[in-house]
Amino acid sequence: QKEVEQDPGPLSVPEGAIVSLNCTYSNSAFQYFMWYRQYSRKGPELLMYTYSSGNKEDGRFTAQVDKSSKYISLFIRDSQPSDSATYLCPNTGNQFYFGTGTSLTVIP
């Protein structure tokens, strides 16, 4: 069921850095793409949602989808300590499978 592969991390960056998180998927039938953010011992929250190739921007966050390469990315500009969390990109079939995600730590 591993139709999405995510860079495992962990990732540690200084405050203010630009962060790039990446996933690749194998099922070309995927039509919509999501990024979730999970703080420790909390439920994941939907961070970004897109269904087309190209970029979608929301504040400091940009989701990028390249359907031809089956590649999705999340960019975080001006990273903050509050961005320290695990970021997840699930497959988007009927069962919503998640990988281990990428753990990000932003150091003040």
Add this chain to the structure above:
Amino acid sequence: DGGITQSPKYLFRKEGQNVTLSCEQNLNHDAMYWYRQDPGQGLRLIYYSQIVNDFQKGDIAEGYSVSREKKESFPLTVTSAQKNPTAFYLCASSGGKEKLFFGSGTQLSVL
């Protein structure tokens, strides 16, 4: 406020005991899911239900049971057959093939 409510937040199980985790949603979503998360690990699917009175096993259903008698409720029972139940359990719901929404989780520990 619309959302998903999981209870209790913390739960302790004695050996040989069955325990039930509650999940309620008022989002009018058809699909509901249960995931298990172990420390430093990803989310693993236990059971899911796409409609009332129907549910399917996920990857790690052994030792667990569910019911879906009402649209808004999807309780998970951790049975005595689950020998390693200590984990963080997450319930989620979806109104379609997109945008999964999660509850705040239940931490289950063994006494």
